Amino acid sequence: MQTATKEAISATDTFPILGTDHIEFYVGNAKQSAMYYQAAFGYELIAYRGPETGSRDLVSYVLAQGKIRLVLTSALSYGHEIQEHVMEHGDGVKVLALWVPDATQAYHAAVDRGAVSAFEPYTIEDDQGKVTLAGIKTYGETVHTLVERKDYNGTFLPGYMPMSSKRKVEPVGLKYVDHSVGNVELGDMNRWVKFYQDVLGFKLLITFDDKDISTEYTALMSKVVSNGNGYIKFPINEPASGLKKSQIEEYIECYRGAGVQHIAIATDDIIHTVDALRNRGVDFLYVPEVYYDDVLDRVGEIDEDILELKRLNILVDRDDEGYLLQIFTKPIQDRPTVFFEIIQRKGAQSFGKGNFKALFEAIEREQGLRGNL
Ligand code: FE2
Numbered sequence: 001m002q003t004a005t006k007e008a009i010s011a012t013d014t015f016p017i018l019g020t021d022h023i024e025f026y027v028g029n030a031k032q033s034a035m036y037y038q039a040a041f042g043y044e045l046i047a048y049r050g051p052e053t054g055s056r057d058l059v060s061y062v063l064a065q066g067k068i069r070l071v072l073t074s075a076l077s078y079g080h081e082i083q084e085h086v087m088e089h090g091d092g093v094k095v096l097a098l099w100v101p102d103a104t105q106a107y108h109a110a111v112d113r114g115a116v117s118a119f120e121p122y123t124i125e126d127d128q129g130k131v132t133l134a135g136i137k138t139y140g141e142t143v144h145t146l147v148e149r150k151d152y153n154g155t156f157l158p159g160y161m162p163m164s165s166k167r168k169v170e171p172v173g174l175k176y177v178d179h180s181v182g183n184v185e186l187g188d189m190n191r192w193v194k195f196y197q198d199v200l201g202f203k204l205l206i207t208f209d210d211k212d213i214s215t216e217y218t219a220l221m222s223k224v225v226s227n228g229n230g231y232i233k234f235p236i237n238e239p240a241s242g243l244k245k246s247q248i249e250e251y252i253e254c255y256r257g258a259g260v261q262h263i264a265i266a267t268d269d270i271i272h273t274v275d276a277l278r279n280r281g282v283d284f285l286y287v288p289e290v291y292y293d294d295v296l297d298r299v300g301e302i303d304e305d306i307l308e309l310k311r312l313n314i315l316v317d318r319d320d321e322g323y324l325l326q327i328f329t330k331p332i333q334d335r336p337t338v339f340f341e342i343i344q345r346k347g348a349q350s351f352g353k354g355n356f357k358a359l360f361e362a363i364e365r366e367q368g369l370r371g372n373l
Helices: 002-011 030-041 081-089 105-110 189-198 249-256 270-279 295-299 306-312 353-370
Strands: 019-026 043-051 060-063 067-073 092-099 117-126 129-137 145-149 172-185 205-206 219-226 233-240 259-267 315-319 322-328 339-346
Touching: 002 067, 002 249, 019 081, 019 172, 030 043, 030 060, 030 067, 067 081, 067 172, 081 092, 092 259, 105 117, 105 129, 105 145, 117 145, 172 249, 172 339, 189 205, 189 219, 189 233, 233 249, 249 259, 259 270, 270 306, 270 322, 270 339, 295 306, 295 315, 315 353
Parallel strands: 019 067, 092 145, 172 233, 259 339
Antiparallel strands: 019 092, 043 060, 060 067, 117 129, 129 145, 172 259, 205 219, 219 233, 315 322, 322 339
């Protein structure tokens, strides 16, 4: 039934998207970042571009697990825009690439409806076929690359050579990108929600106001937009006024503008995934043990052993359709900017509203330690 509904929606979809194609981070040292994602998160190295492939100014490592592809890119030459991006923002997400059936058509449709061009459509090819790419700008300096790859059989994109991990990589069960969240400046949330509605034909799924998401000190507002088939979900956050600096303001100050706050990755077995990630040294936000005292009263019966969830500090929330399990990493670079969420959905299609308070208090404790509260 789920599938039928999705197909029915996509028949009238004004901006068809097949899924997330890849997520590209601009980083200071792609070689070392690639090792981190392999060793800590169990991603496999699948492709590379750099001087050896004729790319003299920049180097990229492509990592994959499940349907997720991460691209880690660094500049090789002085004054390159990627280097400037890293100087300004630190390591961060530059591209949320969308897999589309027709990149040229999607680009022109978006630009006609008001999108700002990042780059015009162009086609690249190698002996594995051809790919057409186009780019439109979104919040901050973030870009949506539109990727049309129906005529391509290679590992990633033309210009990349296949490359595999030098050490054995053990995946941790990461499956696909569930949602990607943006932080925007105060007053900008509705503008970007309207952008996704008007330009990309997204629907407004959920609104959270500062009454839903506030603690003693800080508050934020959030709206979630989703594309026609529901495969792409973009929550957009903006700070709301509180007694102290909100986590969104801290992000915007440290990232020096709007940008991607977190990427939520789905797993089918969060206990296994988080256990493996913890064993490899991934740091997660800590939620105090009292959270577990009444969690079952709040969410009702669940399949998982609550003691295991408590041991791993995994959070639970329920909505009308089911429940979900989730946990958040600490920022994955020294600036308190982008982080990951690990999520397992058991029916629930929401975002863990019941956990917001506990989570934000956890984030504020970290902010306090950084002297940013
Ligand atoms: Fe999330």
